[in-house]
Amino acid sequence: MTDLTDSTTDDNLDGAYAHAEEIAGGRLIRTQGVTAPAGFRAAGIRAGIKVNGNADLALVLNEGPELAAAGVFTTNKVKAAPVLWSQQVLSSGALRAVILNSGGANACTGPGGFQDTHATAEALADALSNWGTETGAGEIAVCSTGLIGDRLPMDKVLAGVGEIVHELAGGISGGTDAAHAIMTTDTVPKQAALHHAGNWNVGGMAKGAGMLAPALATMLCVLTTDVVATPEQLDRALRHATRKTFDRLDIDGATSTNDTVLLLASGASGVSPAQDELDAAVLAVCDSLADQMMADAEGVTKRVTVTVRGAASEDDALIGARTVARDSLVKTALFGSDPNWGRVLAAIGIAPIELDPNTITVMFNGRPVCIGGVGAPGAREVDLSGIDISLDIDLGLGDAEVSIRTTDLSHAYVEENSAYSS
Amino acid sequence: MTDLTDSTTDDNLDGAYAHAEEIAGGRLIRTQGVTAPAGFRAAGIRAGIKVNGNADLALVLNEGPELAAAGVFTTNKVKAAPVLWSQQVLSSGALRAVILNSGGANACTGPGGFQDTHATAEALADALSNWGTETGAGEIAVCSTGLIGDRLPMDKVLAGVGEIVHELAGGISGGTDAAHAIMTTDTVPKQAALHHAGNWNVGGMAKGAGMLAPALATMLCVLTTDVVATPEQLDRALRHATRKTFDRLDIDGATSTNDTVLLLASGASGVSPAQDELDAAVLAVCDSLADQMMADAEGVTKRVTVTVRGAASEDDALIGARTVARDSLVKTALFGSDPNWGRVLAAIGIAPIELDPNTITVMFNGRPVCIGGVGAPGAREVDLSGIDISLDIDLGLGDAEVSIRTTDLSHAYVEENSAYSS
Numbered sequence: 149m150t151d152l153t154d155s156t157t158d159d160n161l162d163g164a165y166a167h168a169e170e171i172a173g174g175r176l177i178r179t180q181g182v183t184a185p186a187g188f189r190a191a192g193i194r195a196g197i198k199v200n201g202n203a204d205l206a207l208v209l210n211e212g213p214e215l216a217a218a219g220v221f222t223t224n225k226v227k228a229a230p231v232l233w234s235q236q237v238l239s240s241g242a243l244r245a246v247i248l249n250s251g252g253a254n255a256c257t258g259p260g261g262f263q264d265t266h267a268t269a270e271a272l273a274d275a276l277s278n279w280g281t282e283t284g285a286g287e288i289a290v291c292s293t294g295l296i297g298d299r300l301p302m303d304k305v306l307a308g309v310g311e312i313v314h315e316l317a318g319g320i321s322g323g324t325d326a327a328h329a330i331m332t333t334d335t336v337p338k339q340a341a342l343h344h345a346g347n348w349n350v351g352g353m354a355k356g357a358g359m360l361a362p363a364l365a366t367m368l369c370v371l372t373t374d375v376v377a378t379p380e381q382l383d384r385a386l387r388h389a390t391r392k393t394f395d396r397l398d399i400d401g402a403t404s405t406n407d408t409v410l411l412l413a414s415g416a417s418g419v420s421p422a423q424d425e426l427d428a429a430v431l432a433v434c435d436s437l438a439d440q441m442m443a444d445a446e447g448v449t450k451r452v453t454v455t456v457r458g459a460a461s462e463d464d465a466l467i468g469a470r471t472v473a474r475d476s477l478v479k480t481a482l483f484g485s486d487p488n489w490g491r492v493l494a495a496i497g498i499a500p501i502e503l504d505p506n507t508i509t510v511m512f513n514g515r516p517v518c519i520g521g522v523g524a525p526g527a528r529e530v531d532l533s534g535i536d537i538s539l540d541i542d543l544g545l546g547d548a549e550v551s552i553r554t555t556d557l558s559h560a561y562v563e564e565n566s567a568y569s570s
Numbered sequence: 571m572t573d574l575t576d577s578t579t580d581d582n583l584d585g586a587y588a589h590a591e592e593i594a595g596g597r598l599i600r601t602q603g604v605t606a607p608a609g610f611r612a613a614g615i616r617a618g619i620k621v622n623g624n625a626d627l628a629l630v631l632n633e634g635p636e637l638a639a640a641g642v643f644t645t646n647k648v649k650a651a652p653v654l655w656s657q658q659v660l661s662s663g664a665l666r667a668v669i670l671n672s673g674g675a676n677a678c679t680g681p682g683g684f685q686d687t688h689a690t691a692e693a694l695a696d697a698l699s700n701w702g703t704e705t706g707a708g709e710i711a712v713c714s715t716g717l718i719g720d721r722l723p724m725d726k727v728l729a730g731v732g733e734i735v736h737e738l739a740g741g742i743s744g745g746t747d748a749a750h751a752i753m754t755t756d757t758v759p760k761q762a763a764l765h766h767a768g769n770w771n772v773g774g775m776a777k778g779a780g781m782l783a784p785a786l787a788t789m790l791c792v793l794t795t796d797v798v799a800t801p802e803q804l805d806r807a808l809r810h811a812t813r814k815t816f817d818r819l820d821i822d823g824a825t826s827t828n829d830t831v832l833l834l835a836s837g838a839s840g841v842s843p844a845q846d847e848l849d850a851a852v853l854a855v856c857d858s859l860a861d862q863m864m865a866d867a868e869g870v871t872k873r874v875t876v877t878v879r880g881a882a883s884e885d886d887a888l889i890g891a892r893t894v895a896r897d898s899l900v901k902t903a904l905f906g907s908d909p910n911w912g913r914v915l916a917a918i919g920i921a922p923i924e925l926d927p928n929t930i931t932v933m934f935n936g937r938p939v940c941i942g943g944v945g946a947p948g949a950r951e952v953d954l955s956g957i958d959i960s961l962d963i964d965l966g967l968g969d970a971e972v973s974i975r976t977t978d979l980s981h982a983y984v985e986e987n988s989a990y991s992s
Contacts, residue, residue: 226919226927226943256915256927258944296912297945400898403920405912476822476898476979477987484988490718490827493678497648498825505648505678521648522680523719557898562981565899566906 172432173425174344178440181339183323184351185374187211187414190322191315192329195308197251197301198294203329204251205308208370209276209316210244214415215287217243218383220390222407228255228296229262231406233269234289241379243412244287246370247272247312248330249305250355252294253366255405264300265290271309279313291408293332293355293366327353330368333446333564340436342429348375348417350429354437356404366404367394369437371430374417381423385430386411393434396466397553399445400561401474409434442553447561450482451536456496457549458509458542464501465543465550471499472541472552479557482537487530489517496541507544513537594854595847596766600862603761605745606773607796609633609836612744613737614751617730619673619723620716625751626673627730630792631698631738632666636837637709639665640805642812644829650677650718651684653828655691656711663801665834666709668792669694669734670752671727672777674716675788677827686724687712693731701735713830715754715778715788749775752790755868755986762858764851770797770839772851776859778826788826789816791859796839797848807848808833811856818888819860819975821867822983823896831856864975869983872904873958878918879971880964886923887965887972893921894963894974901979904959909952911939918963929966935959 168177183190188210195205210217219238221231237243247268254261269285276283292300316322327337334355341351354369371386390409411430421429442451454473459465472478475495481488489510496503510518513534517527555561590599605612610632617627632639641660643653659665669690676683691707698705714722738744749759756777763773776791793808812831833852843851864873876895881887894900897917903910911932918925932940935956939949977983 224916224919225925226915226930253912256912256940256943256945258942296910296916297940297949402897402899402913402916405916405919475824476983477824480984480987483984486988488718490675490678491824493648494646494718494824494827497646497827503647508648518678518719520680521678523678527719557984559981559984561898562902562905562979562984565902566908 172342172428173346174342174429176340176342176432176436178340178436180320180341180351181323181327181353182208182351182370182372183318183320184341185349185372185414187374187416188372189316189318190326191312191317192325193308193312193315196304197249204249205312206248206326206329207312207316208246208326208372210412210414212414214376214413215242215244216377216379216382216413217241218379218386218411219289220386220409222404224403224405226256226405228253228292228406229257229265230254230290230292231408232262233265234291234408237286237289240286242287243289243410244283245272245276246289246291246410247309248291248368249300250293250330250332252292252298252300253296253406254292254300255296257297257299261299264302267302268305268309271306275310275313289410291368293330293368293406296405323351323353330355332356334444336444338437338440338444340433342432344421344429346419346421348419348421349373350433352433352437354441356441366406369409371411371433373411373413374415375413375426376415376418376420377413377426381426382411382413384423385426388427389431389434392431393438396551397438397442398470398473399555438553442555445555446564447558448555449558449560450556452482452554452556453538453551454554455538455540455549455551456543457540458544458546459548460502460546462548462550465548468496468499468501468541468543469550469552472496472539473554476557482532483556483558485532487512487517487528487532489523489527492539492541493518493521502545503543504545509542509544511540594764594850595768596764596851598762598764598854598858600762600858602742602763602773603745603749603775604630604773604792604794605740605742606763607771607794607836609796609838610794611738611740612748613734613739614747615730615734615737618726619671626671627734628670628748628751629734629738630668630748630794630834632834632836634836636798636835637664637666638799638801638804638835639663640801640808640833641711642808642831644826646825646827648678648827650675650714650828651679651687652676652712652714653830654684655687656713656830659708659711662708664709665711665832666705667694667698668711668713668832669731670713670790671722672715672752672754674714674720674722675718675828676714676722677718679721683721686722689724690727690731693728697732697735711832713790715752715790715828718827745773745775752777754778756866758866760859760862762855764854766843766851768841768843770841770843771795772855774855774859776863778863788828791831793833793852793855795833795835796837797835798837798840798842799835799848803845803848804833804835806845807852810849811853814853815856815860818973819864820892820895821977860975864977867977868986869980870977871980871982872978874904874976874978875960875973876976877960877962877971877973878965879962880966880968881970882924882968884970884972887970890918890921890923890963891972891974894918894961895976898979904954905978905980907954909934909939909950909954911945911949914961914963915940915943924967925965926967931964931966933962
């Protein structure tokens with residue numbers, strides 16, 4: 149993971165990652181997504197759910213021969229209707245399709261909202277069956293993103309569902325259309341595909357920034373692969389990847405009611421890679437998507453990697469890094485390109501972890517600013533004017549290390565989030 | 571406490587609270603501070619510690635006959651030198667004086683910084699002894715506030731200590747001078763004094779905003795009283811008060827390395843009030859100071875009270891209210907006067923407390939916006955354009971209730987905190 153992060157930190161913030169790189173036994177390409185693996189089609193259309201008329205309905209179809217699937221969902225106790233529905237559907241370990249809408253979260257909408265989700269799945273099952281792919285509503289996951297608390301315009305959703313099956317396409321276009329249709333405050337679509345040397349593939353698309361704790365906007369992510377794998381193997385690969393990527397992307401500490409990450413396997417390659425190979429490939433795709441989400445987070449002017457090393461345990465390293473990554477005083481200082489390491493010490497000091505103030509070393513962009521809890525010479529002169537900032541905190545206690553991706557706290561963040569629903 | 575809060579929420583944000591109010595068996599006045607009780611003198615001077623030349627050194631002297639004292643300190647594991655010193659000194663349960671400087675936190679300054687604190691106390695003990703009040707360094711608490719990580723200009727501090735004892739004054743002027751000299755990003759001094767009908771008094775001054783979890787800037791607070799009380803009685807009154815006031819003031823979730831609240835009793839009134847009376851009086855003064863700190867918090871454009879009621883326990887109510895009060899998406903929405911209750915649901919949903927999404931009711935300024943986890947009619951039209959906003963969340967589970975004072979997240983907050991050390 150470190151390699152991937154390092155190789156991308158020199159990119160511009162435009163998010164247009166076109167280049168390929170060698171990783172996890174394959175080639176990672178950032179302009180291909182869910183239709184890169186064999187056996188998948190996708191589409192994205194304008195259904196009129198968004199008032200601004202942008203694309204707002206996406207469909208990912210698994211044409212098989214297998215339908216194995218796994219999912220990871222928000223830890224928020226307030227879960228949107230589509231999350232409750234998709235969790236239920238996934239208990240079978242199989243998915244034929246995922247229908248995703250932007251323009252409305254369908255969260256905090258009560259029993260009526262849940263019925264809307266159910267009706268969407270039923271309508272898609274009918275449309276797919278009429279189109280020639282026999283499907284039941286219980287094989288369809290539903291994802292929604294947008295404002296919490298409003299019911300969806302179901303006339304438009306259902307009309308869109310009837311239309312979108314006719315737009316399904318393989319190749320690059322289908323996946324790219326779908327990636328566009330799930331965007332809300334995103335400024336660019338996020339896609340990644342890994343073509344493994346062993347003739348199998350993993351692809352993915354995502355929107356928003358956040359998962360377990362992190363979520364500015366809802367994070368939705370659909371991953372596809374053409375390997376032959378059981379739901380249990382997919383689940384292991386997915387949890388291994390999300391734990392190290394989306395769960396370590398923390399823009400503002402908020403967690404959406406709708407966060408969903410799904411992994412669908414078609415088996416179309418006929419290849420059954422070793423679990424470790426599958427883990428690595430799914431991790432590489434998720435890591436690229438997480439990196440793209442950080443780069444496109446609301447109001448970002450700095451891409452920040454907070455690393456806590458020398459911790460007594462991985463949990464301590466994670467909690468410590470997350471605490472610093474969420475600290476408003478650290479984040480505003482970084483917005484101001486201010487190497488205010490005192491705020492870093494104050495932030496790590498409130499983390500509920502084992503630490504000794506006298507053994508802490510802090511580095512900005514590789515330059516020590518605090519050694520043994522005391523300021524280093526020249527600490528106030530470290531240059532943080534660039535887009536990428538690495539903040540390393542060595543607790544000097546053990547061997548555990550965790551990195552969290554975050555951003556600064558900028559005027560643009562305040563602006564964007566103070567005017568969202570109005 | 572509710573009464574006091576209610577009676578002050580109509581004030582302007584200018585912080586000039588001149589009016590008196592009846593509370594806790596006495597009269598609370600917001601233009602008097604640490605020298606309101608008998609037996610205290612105070613002073614504030616320009617010692618040249620701040621580069622801008624503003625007042626930066628304050629002294630509070632207890633002339634007795636008694637010297638009982640108690641203190642509450644930051645929970646941050648990274649503690650500034652003056653905190654380590656004052657904690658040690660207070661183990662005796664007695665304080666003759668408190669010397670406070672702004673213009674530098676003396677935190678993360680290593681053994682040299684601790685020696686600076688010690689030298690300050692020694693110098694003040696000498697100066698007070700020469701001035702006629704025999705004092706040892708072990709009777710002197712030291713408080714510092716300002717940038718973390720830099721050593722103090724000790725030539726100026728020590729010269730100032732020699733000078734300030736000659737400026738000691740009783741009456742309103744001494745306390746007010748001291749309250750000015752501890753300000754950093756504060757725009758107004760914060761004072762409060764309660765004149766109890768039983769002929770005893772409690773006074774206090776504070777700067778910053780924060781204590782247990784809360785701290786934009788360091789919070790320093792010195793409370794004085796002329797009652798006759800043991801250190802144990804003072805400690806109980808102080809902890810009772812801080813738990814309900816400063817610990818429930820949460821501007822941005824950060825906790826300073828330097829937060830200190832001290833309570834000194836001179837015994838000069840000759841009165842020994844009942845513990846409950848003392849508790850109530852100290853609470854009233856702390857509540858007023860906390861209210862003044864909220865009103866003057868960095869970048870505040872809204873004064874927000876987040877109340878969680880109907881919780882299964884007081885801990886749950888506290889954690890729930892704190893989680894919502896810290897949520898960046900809720901705070902930016904409030905800055906935009908946006909009644910975005912969906913963000914409130916999403917925020918409370920990540921609090922590690924007992925809750926049922928279907929029994930949650932949310933009110934803005936007394937108007938229901940979400941009932942039973944679902945939006946109420948007209949929820950998006952609630953007017954939040956005023957300065958004061960009450961956000962009430964009823965979990966519908968039990969009887970526990972806690973209120974947290976917080977603010978919005980504004981452009982001014984970002985501006986002030988992105989440029990602080992440079």
